[in-house]
Amino acid sequence: MANxxxxxxxxxxxxxxxxxxxxSHYPADRKSAAMLPALRLLQSIKGWLPPxxxxxxxxxxxxxxxxVYEVAxxxxxxxxxxxxxxxxxxxxxxxxxxxxxESLLAYLEKKLGLRAxxxxxxxxxxxxxxxxxxxxAPCLQVNEEHYENLTRESVDELLGKLT
Amino acid sequence: xxxxxxxxxxxRNWGKPGSHTLDGYKKNxxxxxxxxxxxxxxxAIIDAVKKSNLRGRGGAGFPTGMKWSFVPRDSPKPKYLAVxxxxxxxxxxxxxxxxxxxxxxMLEGIAIASYALDVHTCYVYLRGEFKKQAEILQKALDExxxxxxFGKKLLGRDYPxxxxxxxxxxxxxxxxxxxxxxxxxxxxxxPRLKPPFPAVVGLFGxxxxxxxxxxxxxxxxxxxxxxxxxxxxxxxRSGGTRVVCLSGSVNRPGVYEIPLHVTxxxxxxxxxxxxxxxxxxxxxxVIPGGSSxxxxxxxxxxxALEFEALKNVQNMAGSGxxxxxxxxxxxxxxLWRVARFYAEESCGQCTPCREGTAWQTRIIRAxxxxxxxxxxxxxxxxxxxxxAPYPPIGLGNTICALGDAAAxxxxxxxxxxxxxxEAHIQExxxxxxxxxxxxxxxxxxxxx
Ligand SMILES: Cc1cc2nc3c(=O)[nH]c(=O)nc-3n(C[C@H](O)[C@H](O)[C@H](O)COP(=O)(O)O)c2cc1C
Ligand code: FES
Numbered sequence: 001m002a003n004x005x006x007x008x009x010x011x012x013x014x015x016x017x018x019x020x021x022x023x024s025h026y027p028a029d030r031k032s033a034a035m036l037p038a039l040r041l042l043q044s045i046k047g048w049l050p051p052x053x054x055x056x057x058x059x060x061x062x063x064x065x066x067x068v069y070e071v072a073x074x075x076x077x078x079x080x081x082x083x084x085x086x087x088x089x090x091x092x093x094x095x096x097x098x099x100x101x102e103s104l105l106a107y108l109e110k111k112l113g114l115r116a117x118x119x120x121x122x123x124x125x126x127x128x129x130x131x132x133x134x135x136x137a138p139c140l141q142v143n144e145e146h147y148e149n150l151t152r153e154s155v156d157e158l159l160g161k162l163t
Numbered sequence: 164x165x166x167x168x169x170x171x172x173x174x175r176n177w178g179k180p181g182s183h184t185l186d187g188y189k190k191n192x193x194x195x196x197x198x199x200x201x202x203x204x205x206x207a208i209i210d211a212v213k214k215s216n217l218r219g220r221g222g223a224g225f226p227t228g229m230k231w232s233f234v235p236r237d238s239p240k241p242k243y244l245a246v247x248x249x250x251x252x253x254x255x256x257x258x259x260x261x262x263x264x265x266x267x268x269m270l271e272g273i274a275i276a277s278y279a280l281d282v283h284t285c286y287v288y289l290r291g292e293f294k295k296q297a298e299i300l301q302k303a304l305d306e307x308x309x310x311x312x313f314g315k316k317l318l319g320r321d322y323p324x325x326x327x328x329x330x331x332x333x334x335x336x337x338x339x340x341x342x343x344x345x346x347x348x349x350x351x352x353x354p355r356l357k358p359p360f361p362a363v364v365g366l367f368g369x370x371x372x373x374x375x376x377x378x379x380x381x382x383x384x385x386x387x388x389x390x391x392x393x394x395x396x397x398x399x400r401s402g403g404t405r406v407v408c409l410s411g412s413v414n415r416p417g418v419y420e421i422p423l424h425v426t427x428x429x430x431x432x433x434x435x436x437x438x439x440x441x442x443x444x445x446x447x448x449v450i451p452g453g454s455s456x457x458x459x460x461x462x463x464x465x466x467a468l469e470f471e472a473l474k475n476v477q478n479m480a481g482s483g484x485x486x487x488x489x490x491x492x493x494x495x496x497x498l499w500r501v502a503r504f505y506a507e508e509s510c511g512q513c514t515p516c517r518e519g520t521a522w523q524t525r526i527i528r529a530x531x532x533x534x535x536x537x538x539x540x541x542x543x544x545x546x547x548x549x550x551a552p553y554p555p556i557g558l559g560n561t562i563c564a565l566g567d568a569a570a571x572x573x574x575x576x577x578x579x580x581x582x583x584x585e586a587h588i589q590e591x592x593x594x595x596x597x598x599x600x601x602x603x604x605x606x607x608x609x610x611x
Pocket of ligand 2: 091092093094095097129130131132137253254
């Protein structure tokens with residue numbers, strides 16, 4: 001079923017094609033196993049998980065909308081509320097803190113005028129947990145892109161590109 | 164201890180041109196072990212892995228061959244292999260580099276394991292944040308399919324083998340093997356009660372082996388060079404080499420493959436590895452196996468980074484994440500960072516863990532911020548004893564070991580650095596300075 005309020009025709013085509021590829025990775029009677037990849041696909045198209053989108057995923061995976069919400073709200077990478085254009089996740093776990101992550105976060109808070117956990121149209125600033133980059137600390141991710149060995153200069157340069 | 168020069172296994176191709184491609188891997192002898200394994204047959208492969216003393220590199224150090232032998236061969240159900248690439252244990256970043264530098268080594272291990280276990284479908288579960296790593300792995304897998312290694316015919320044999328890469332979406336708990344299976348089934352990551360163990364009832368209710376990325380990347384070496392050779396590399400009951408991750412306050416953080424006799428101190432000080440402490444700093448404390456392991460004080464670090472050696476001192480080799488803290492680190496603040504993590508990542512299923520992790524974090528934070536009360540240290544110890552009594556490791560009152568993982572650091576930080584906690588409470592402030600926005604500043608790196 002097409003969902004015109006949710007997708008443009010091109011988006012709909014991408015969703016349908018990629019979802020059928022994803023579903024082919026699972027046993028035919030286990031469609032709901034494709035939940036995480038399906039939600040990631042939806043989020044990659046819309047930037048977040050709009051309610052109509054989650055209803056569509058429930059339909060396609062032959063499961064309940066409640067199950068979709070349960071999963072969507074469990075994992076931190078899924079956005080059930082529309083975030084700013086750039087979600088910035090700063091690791092403040094131990095190894096990064098030992099290399100200045102608290103200063104990094106404070107610097108970003110000041111630059112962006114946001115406290116960790118807050119968002120505006122452009123940015124959603126969050127503290128996150130260890131990103132498996134402890135040897136190249138401190139680090140952060142912007143919408144799933146990873147940046148490490150951060151300094152004031154490299155952070156300034158990065159922020160300059162986020163327009 | 165052997166006197167022959169140390170030979171790297173897992174990291175041997177890193178830095179060579181094209182090490183992440185099929186061509187690069189084959190040039191360095193790749194996929195020969197798979198050919199040999201197909202000649203040996205399943206029973207002989209499992210036997211070799213048992214004799215090799217290969218132990219799981221994901222955290223628990225469980226003997227791999229024994230785990231494989233628990234899979235009921237006569238089960239009419241399909242069998243699965245689930246590869247654990249969730250790598251979310253704080254301080255751990257080795258699987259990431261294996262995936263980036265040599266994905267085919269793991270894929271060869273997957274092919275060998277699958278053949279041995281009668282598995283025809285394998286899922287590699289990577290943490291959601293591993294976008295780049297998933298892309299590299301998918302490319303490698305595509306190459307392996309095109310070359311006829313995976314797909315309808317495993318290296319030309321009458322044996323179909325499919326392998327899929329699945330990304331999580333940000334949840335530490337999904338590294339716990341049964342939570343991982345739940346997540347692979349498209350659910351939230353709530354660990355399952357065991358038994359039954361996954362080898363008997365795993366993915367989709369079918370027999371499933373869950374193995375770590377590095378564990379599987381070790382398998383080709385066992386087959387290629389033989390179980391005895393592999394076993395002899397390590398001490399009794401632990402074969403092979405190990406990839407450890409060094410981070411924190413040290414001159415050269417990074418991933419190092421080490422022989423199993425290397426001690427924590429050697430890892431920090433050796434010119435081949437950490438190259439010592441930043442100028443003017445001394446080792447105050449080291450976490451030897453990811454943040455879930457108890458902390459060692461600076462005078463306890465002459466212990467080998469090996470399963471039995473660490474177990475003997477009521478510690479654990481864990482995931483190989485070695486985190487170094489220097490003499491200017493506030494242990495209360497360090498513990499607060501660790502405790503916060505477990506409170507955030509507790510899945511909320513078991514009361515001792517859900518409530519205990521939040522409670523201990525509040526107390527530690529209050530102490531750090533100068534709001535600690537006399538008796539708080541006892542209270543902390545009581546809270547963590549209620550989550551998981553210690554010692555020994557493994558008595559947790561919860562479905563999975565996240566509870567233990569949250570309790571062990573607190574117990575050890577508080578008992579080994581008690582004076583620091585008491586000083587915070589007495590002085591009603593952090594003796595290292597309010598806010599600590601200065602911590603982590605030293606000449607050799609970090610954000611200043
Ligand atoms: C809370 C928790 C988190 C875990 N995270 C990971 C992980 O990120 N990667 C991993 O390989 N094992 C992790 N484990 C260990 C797995 O449960 C399991 O023992 C391991 O994947 C088995 O593989 P192995 O035998 O090859 O080590 C975790 C365990 C717990 C309790
Ligand atoms: S502590 Fe920040 S990446 Fe590991």
